[in-house]
Amino acid sequence: MKETRDPSQIRVVIGMSGGVDSSVAAYLLKQQGYDVIGIFMKNWDDTDENGVCTATEDYEDVIAVCNQIGIPYYAVNFEKQYWDKVFSYFLEEYKAGRTPNPDVMCNKEIKFKAFLEHAMALGADYLATGHYAQVEVRDGEVKMLRGNDENKDQTYFLNQLTQAQLEKVMFPIGHLPKPEVRKIAEEAGLATAKKKDSTGICFIGERNFKEFLSEYLPAQPGNMETFDGEVKGTHDGLMYYTLGQRHGLGIGGDGEPWFVLGKDLERNVLYVGQGFHHDKLYSDALTAVKMSFTSDQPKPEKFSATAKFRYRQTDSPVEVEMRADGTALITFAEPQRAITPGQAVVLYDGDVCLGGGTIDEVIKNNEKLTYVG
Amino acid sequence: MTAIYLDHAATTPMAKEVILAMTEAMTHVYGNASSIHTSGRAARKELDAARAALASSIQASPNEIIFTSGGTEADNMAIFGTAEARATEGKHIITTQIEHHAVLHACQQLEKQGFDVTYLPVDAQGVVSVEDVKNALRDDTILVTIMYGNNEVGSIQPIAEIGALLQEHPATFHTDAVQAYGMEELDVNALGVDLLSVSAHKINGPKGIGFLYQRQGTKLGNLLFGGSQEKKRRAGTENIPAALGFAKAVEVATQNRTENRKKYNSFKEILIKQFDEAKISYKVNGVRNGLPHVLNVSFAGTDVESFLINLDMAGVYVSSGSACTAGSIDPSHVLVAMFGEEAAELRSSVRFSFGQGLTEADILEAGKRTVAIVQRFVK
Numbered sequence: 001m002k003e004t005r006d007p008s009q010i011r012v013v014i015g016m017s018g019g020v021d022s023s024v025a026a027y028l029l030k031q032q033g034y035d036v037i038g039i040f041m042k043n044w045d046d047t048d049e050n051g052v053c054t055a056t057e058d059y060e061d062v063i064a065v066c067n068q069i070g071i072p073y074y075a076v077n078f079e080k081q082y083w084d085k086v087f088s089y090f091l092e093e094y095k096a097g098r099t100p101n102p103d104v105m106c107n108k109e110i111k112f113k114a115f116l117e118h119a120m121a122l123g124a125d126y127l128a129t130g131h132y133a134q135v136e137v138r139d140g141e142v143k144m145l146r147g148n149d150e151n152k153d154q155t156y157f158l159n160q161l162t163q164a165q166l167e168k169v170m171f172p173i174g175h176l177p178k179p180e181v182r183k184i185a186e187e188a189g190l191a192t193a194k195k196k197d198s199t200g201i202c203f204i205g206e207r208n209f210k211e212f213l214s215e216y217l218p219a220q221p222g223n224m225e226t227f228d229g230e231v232k233g234t235h236d237g238l239m240y241y242t243l244g245q246r247h248g249l250g251i252g253g254d255g256e257p258w259f260v261l262g263k264d265l266e267r268n269v270l271y272v273g274q275g276f277h278h279d280k281l282y283s284d285a286l287t288a289v290k291m292s293f294t295s296d297q298p299k300p301e302k303f304s305a306t307a308k309f310r311y312r313q314t315d316s317p318v319e320v321e322m323r324a325d326g327t328a329l330i331t332f333a334e335p336q337r338a339i340t341p342g343q344a345v346v347l348y349d350g351d352v353c354l355g356g357g358t359i360d361e362v363i364k365n366n367e368k369l370t371y372v373g
Numbered sequence: 374m375t376a377i378y379l380d381h382a383a384t385t386p387m388a389k390e391v392i393l394a395m396t397e398a399m400t401h402v403y404g405n406a407s408s409i410h411t412s413g414r415a416a417r418k419e420l421d422a423a424r425a426a427l428a429s430s431i432q433a434s435p436n437e438i439i440f441t442s443g444g445t446e447a448d449n450m451a452i453f454g455t456a457e458a459r460a461t462e463g464k465h466i467i468t469t470q471i472e473h474h475a476v477l478h479a480c481q482q483l484e485k486q487g488f489d490v491t492y493l494p495v496d497a498q499g500v501v502s503v504e505d506v507k508n509a510l511r512d513d514t515i516l517v518t519i520m521y522g523n524n525e526v527g528s529i530q531p532i533a534e535i536g537a538l539l540q541e542h543p544a545t546f547h548t549d550a551v552q553a554y555g556m557e558e559l560d561v562n563a564l565g566v567d568l569l570s571v572s573a574h575k576i577n578g579p580k581g582i583g584f585l586y587q588r589q590g591t592k593l594g595n596l597l598f599g600g601s602q603e604k605k606r607r608a609g610t611e612n613i614p615a616a617l618g619f620a621k622a623v624e625v626a627t628q629n630r631t632e633n634r635k636k637y638n639s640f641k642e643i644l645i646k647q648f649d650e651a652k653i654s655y656k657v658n659g660v661r662n663g664l665p666h667v668l669n670v671s672f673a674g675t676d677v678e679s680f681l682i683n684l685d686m687a688g689v690y691v692s693s694g695s696a697c698t699a700g701s702i703d704p705s706h707v708l709v710a711m712f713g714e715e716a717a718e719l720r721s722s723v724r725f726s727f728g729q730g731l732t733e734a735d736i737l738e739a740g741k742r743t744v745a746i747v748q749r750f751v752k
Contacts, residue, residue, distance in 0.1 A: 074682050121679050121750075122686065 007033035012170060013119035014128040015111060016040050016065070016073070018058030022130030023065045023192040024181045025172040029128060030069045037122065038066045038073040041115055043082035043106070044203040054205060064191035076118055078110055085109035087203065091216055094239040097265045097373040098342030101157075101358075102201055108160040108292075116168060126170045133158050133353070134174035135166055142166040144294045144353045149177040156311045159346040159356030163296040210240050222268035224249065227261070227280065227371075235270040238263045243372055244281055244338030262371030271371055280371070282335040283364045288328045288345050288357030295354070305347040305354060307332075309339055315348055328357060335364075341373045376688040377739045381575075381728030382524050382552060382667050383692055387618070388577035388625050388729060395579060395618040406611045407602060416613050423620035430623045431569065431586060432560040439585045439603045440616060444551040447570030447585035448475040448518075450596050450607070451547040455516045455568070456483050457594030459545065463513030467544075469493045469501045469530075470710035472520050476549055477706070480518075493519075499528030499659045499711050506535050514544045521569075522553035525707040525724055526659030527667030529553070536565020545591055551575055551583070555626035556634065556664055567591040573615065577729050578622030582615035629729075637665035637727040640736045644668060644725060647740035653747045658708065658722055671722040674751035681723065683749075687742045693723045 003010065012029050016022045016038045029036045040062045047053040059075055066073035086105045093100035111129065119127045132147030132154045144166055147153040161169070173181050185193035198205070204212045213219075219237030226232060232251050235241060240248075241260045249272060251258040261280045262271040273280060286309075293299060301322050306315035307330060317333040330345060339362045346356035362369045378386070387395075398419065404412030406420045421435065428435045441447045456466070468480055470492045480490045491509045495501050501519060510517075517539060522529050532548050539546045547568035550559055555576035561569055568591060572583035587593055587606070599608030626633075641661065645668075648655045654673040672680070677693050684691055693705070704719040712718050725739075 072685075074678075074685075076678050118679055122682055 008035060010125045011035040011037065011123055012126045012128050013037045013039055013122060013124040014172075015115060015130075016062045017130070017198070018061035018065075018192065018195075019130065019198060020185050020190070020192045020195055021132075021173055021181060023061075023190050024176075024184050024188075025128055025130040026065065026071065027069050027184065027188055027190060028172045029170070030071055036069075036071045037124070038062060038069075038071050039115075039119070040073065040075040041111070042075060042077045043079060043086075043110060045079055046203070046205060061192050061195065068188070068190060076115070078114055081114045082106070082110055082203075085114075093342050094213065094217055096342075097238060097263050099242045099340045099373075100342045101344050102203075103157045104160060104344050104358075106202070107158055112158075112161055112165045112169070116165065120168070126168055128170040128172055130173055131158060131171050132174055132178075133171045135169055135171060138352075141295060141297065142169075145174075145351045146348070146353060147171075148175045151312070152178050155348075155353040156308055156344060156346050156356075159294075159344055159353060160290070160292045161294060162292065163294060166294060210236070213239060220268055222270065224251070224270045224272050226273060227271060232258070232272055238265065238268060238270060241270055243340045246276075262369070263373050264371065265373070277337070281337050283332075283339050283362045283369060284335050285329060285331040285363040285366075286339050286345060286359050287361040287363065288330060289326075289360045291322070291326060291328050291355065291357035293355035294352075305349055307348070308346045309336060309359065310343055318347070320347060327360070329363075339372070374688045375738075376690060377731075377735050377742075378690045379725045379727065379731075379739055380690050380692050382724060382726035384574050384580065385577045385728045386730065387579060388622055390625050391578055391618045391621045394621040395614045398614040398617045402613050402617070406613060407600060416611075420611055420613055420616055423616040426620040427584060427623060428586075430554075430559075430627060431571075432562055433586050434589065436604065437561075437587055437589055439587055439606050440611060441570075441583050441585055441607060442581055443574070443583040444473075444549070444570050444572030445475040446596065447572070447583045448473065448547075448549050448551075449479050450585050450593070451568040451570060452476065452479040452483065452516065452518060453596060454593035455545045455547070456486075456488060458592035459515040462543075463511075463515040464488045465511050465514040466490045467493065467506060467509045467514060467517045467519075469495060469519055471495050471499060471501075471523055471525075471528075471707045472518070473524060473549055473551065476518055476520070495528070495710050497711050499523055499526045499663075499707065501530055503531050503534045503538060507538055510538075510542055510544070514542065516545050516547065518547040518549070520552075521548045521550040521559070522557060522664040522667075523659070523707060524552040524667070525705055526669040526711070527552075527663035527665075528659045529557070529663050532564050532566065540565060552667070553664060555623065556630070556637075556666055558630070561586055561588065568593070573619040573622055576622050576626045579615045579618045582612055582619050584619075633729075634665045640727050640731065640733070641665070641668045643733065643736045644670075644740045644743075647737070647744060651744040651748070653744060653751070655747075656718070658711065658718060666727040668725045668727075669722055670725065671718040672747045672750070673717070673721060675721045675747060676750070677720055677722065680721070680746065680750065683746045684723070684743065687746060689739045689742050691723045691725050 012034045014026045026038050040059050042055050086102050089105055090100050090102045116127050132152040134145040135142050146155050221234050221236055223231050224233045224235050245260040249258050256275040258272050261273045303320050305320055307318045319331045321329040341359050343359050344356050345359050347354040362372045402416050402419050404416035406417040424435045424438050428438050484490050493501050493505050519530050521532055545567045548566050549570045551572045554571040567588040569586040574580040597608045656671050658669040708719050
């Protein structure tokens, strides 16, 4: 398990996006003496009507950086796998009134599966990425630890990785704070040192989310109502709204601001109510499906952990009860606001990411909240 | 591990005779061929000699040779130049689905400008039928542009027959002979072509130069405007070192043609024999008696992206299809035309192409490495 070979004997394939993080990750691996190969993954064809494709620009950056570092580079195309495994799921979830997390799915199905297999077919010993996460051997197995930079920690998106995957993974910048990564890039004069961080979901990029989604799913406008049945306006289509959302409702008037509280798919109604802390937004437990753990060691049926219900949230203490069907009942120590079906629930023990699942049902006082989707 | 370059259809290393000729020209022939003084005349004399040599390589006259920056410009000039010069006579153009992008994308651009383009299919061997050309001809057809030898699979098109057919039709006949030049004997009169494009870097000459043959009297508009070089057909100061290097490359290629053809055909047989002996599952795409230096093979069970990377890492430099914008591989339009959109060949084909300097030992070694990788894929 612990590497004893000289780094020059170890082949590492690094997934390069053309961003500063993976550039620095590649640079550090090369500095450490590994046999490094840079590979650009093209997952989405975003060629616009003028033939301009940001993937082309990103790949140009990958080429520039690889030439600076002195490593070979290639590009691979995973558009079909991405469409089948990630984008189809993304659309299905929206259709079902949920809020999916395509980044979690992309890591699980593409980056650490299809791409990992591709890397292994090139004789790689490890696959590296520029994620802010860390791997460390403890108690005879590989643990996935949070990234050292709390603001940047990406284990939330990596929660579905298994022990078999983690054994083949390197995160060369996971121990660094982001400003340090920028600094290394600048000192090394890497072409991407000053490149802006990408935001949002890779296939949407900088585009308007609503506009993007409307190209794939028919939007059906309907009523916005309070739980008392009072119509407060119209919504543009339920899929454009997520629980706890404040912006874009266009409801004025006196009193506290309005928030999305829930959805009724059958009636095509968006429930709204006043106040950030509206009672209907709070719950005390959830059930999760697609539970996956980073460790292969047997888990007790019940255990305590801390959890994140969305990216960049601070952890909250929870009790986890694994059920016979592989789903989990996760009970919160404190009521939680806007738990959103479709998003990931990720479990931690201190700095170790234990794994996670997809939020399915939201529960309050032992009853499922039927209005959250 | 020694690298074996089997991508001579992409580009070739310069012949040492060419490097010498160009070095000599760069050192001594610095004049502008359009200048009236002694230095200009010296340059002009060298340029004329090169032009004459190139003309005779295809049985043309020197004044029918227009130097260009390469095959792409020659193709573009043939297509846009004809379209512009003959737009009032008609708007119809005939080409094939397997042309180089320098032709296909130029035709697509003309479609946007209101021209009507027929893209003829090819058979599973990658050959267009003369009958299809005949049936596609219309009264308003102003240009037929069909390549001589295909760059991806090496299939040779029936250019002379099409040329004969077009004796009865006023359309201009262009052939992109970039991949065939130097390897096939080309006689513009026997072929009956009006325009023919070639490039120097495919035949061990320098990059950045080619020419368009324009039959005397063939109407053609200009792409570039400026000085009166190339008899006012292509403005820009002549690239004398490149032109001399080009002429030298043609001389070398012509001298060695018979021997090279024999050698490259035997290289094909060597590789095929190795694949047979290793009992791997493979298929030759296109005809075996096409261009001697091009061999396109699909290996069942391989995935081309990862296969090419593996070959590269094993020091075997080959290519496949045409590179996509982001560097990854789009299915080859040539293979799509031959086998359809869903064919397995699209994801498993690579092109081996041969050239100067390769030995039988190189081919045996490359074949051995290729077989080893294929076996790793299918196991």
